[in-house]
Amino acid sequence: MEFLSADGIGITLALVATAISLFYIYAKYKLSYWKRRGVESLPTNLIFGNFKDAVLFRTAPGWHLGNLHKAAKKDVPYLGFYIFHKPCFLLRDPEVIKQILIRDFENFSDRHFAGSEQKDSIGMKNLFGIKNPNWKYLRAKITPTLTRGKLKQMFPLMLETGEPMMKYLENQPENKNGVKVIDAQELSYKYTTDLIASIALGTKMDSFHYPNEEFSKAVMEFFHGFKRMVALVTVFFMPELVEMIGTRMLFNSSFVKKVFWEAMESRERTGNKRGDFIDSLLQLKNGEQNSDYKFEGENLLYQSGTFFSGFESSSTTMSFTLMELANHPEYQERVRQDINKAIDAHGFTFDAFNEMKYLDQAIAEGVRLHPPVSTIDRYTRKDYKIPGTDIILEKGTPIYISLYGLQEDPRFFKDHSTFNPDRFTDDSKVADAYIPFGSGPRMCVGMKVGQLHAKVVIAMLLREYEIWQKPEDKSILDPRSTFTAAANGIVLQFRKLVK
């Protein structure tokens, strides 16, 4: 074996030292981008910028962004930060947010999500991920499929989906004091799996008693799977890498496709209607078409994908709100009285659910503290001068808002980390910083559907059970998850109410 001579070692060391010095100078320069523009920023890591703990899955990426929001000086309206060396811009002020999301929407009408190239997959080519000009057309077509009238048709399907859940709970083992230990997050995911099957795929399922292995596995992979977690961090924060990981990691189930196409085909053949999204899609398919975007072939399937992430969000809304109510018995009792009053007067009807105002307030507070979609993103389509400043945001700059940061910001919310549904009484003015469903023309299109989903499940549970959480079961955020989820589940104690 030959060893390097003393000269050889010297040259190698000199080369390594030069490479390190050059990298240092390069990184320092890249990481001074915001300082050179006069924008406030935070201390950085030479390799990871400001995103080290998130890319290493030590903290949930959405939570991490919230920490950047919190780490900034109190009144800074925006903050420059870096994902590796890429400059990104974090909005911290409701007025600036309105300017960008509403008033100057034309320049910020697309999400940074999924990168500038449009990819084909259920996860990308639906209303959430699609870019302009197709977004505008699609939004106008999808909005009428989620109106109050459509919601009323979906309502019986939501109730029906709850029946197996209640039977399952009834049959769960209990201790000598009649207490059952239930993971509300898993319970909610199971209900949501059946709801997705029913509303987005037009097929009734019962995951509680007769789980369809292939379907349940595909949906659980979607909610929990590590591959999708990696894919989500990538599409939200490093979409340049989407090509490398492949969009199929977001969702790719041949079984879902099969169920979807069978439902479409049989519904078209028989002319039957069920009040679900398949009915709406068939209407779109048979309606007038636009030359740029047609409701045909895979495009129909992509739209049902909207409900996968949408119902995941409402599932999170339900389980985290229930967790808060479990820890606040006084609010739980007020919510229960609200539910009982409405149902005793009208039965389990759509009208009864419209009357449950205190439940609305509890859910509103639930999504303030635990925003299911905690990160809102856009990018600048053209260079943009921030009004009243000399700061230019260059074309392509990713823009983020952290709802963890904003909705717990003590500048806007008194006792900011306390769960208190009374913030939302009719006569109290809610801060503009409260935007759990986003803001402007691109805000959530499924808000009412999601709220009703969460309300139906909470009402069914609280009408029958008293619920609490033991301190040792306290839930913690999943550090791998871009969307809000509990790593150790939401383990609660359930005891049947004596009526």
Ligand code: HEM
């Ligand atoms: C309570 C549960 C839900 C919460 C908290 C929630 C939250 C959000 C948020 C924060 C956004 C981003 C808005 C923005 O960028 O300004 C969004 C977008 C969206 N949500 Fe929801 N969502 C929920 C339920 C749903 C449901 C049930 C559906 C489907 C029926 C849905 C469909 C969508 C779609 C399609 C978009 C993209 C809209 C667009 O880009 O035009 N969401 N949602």
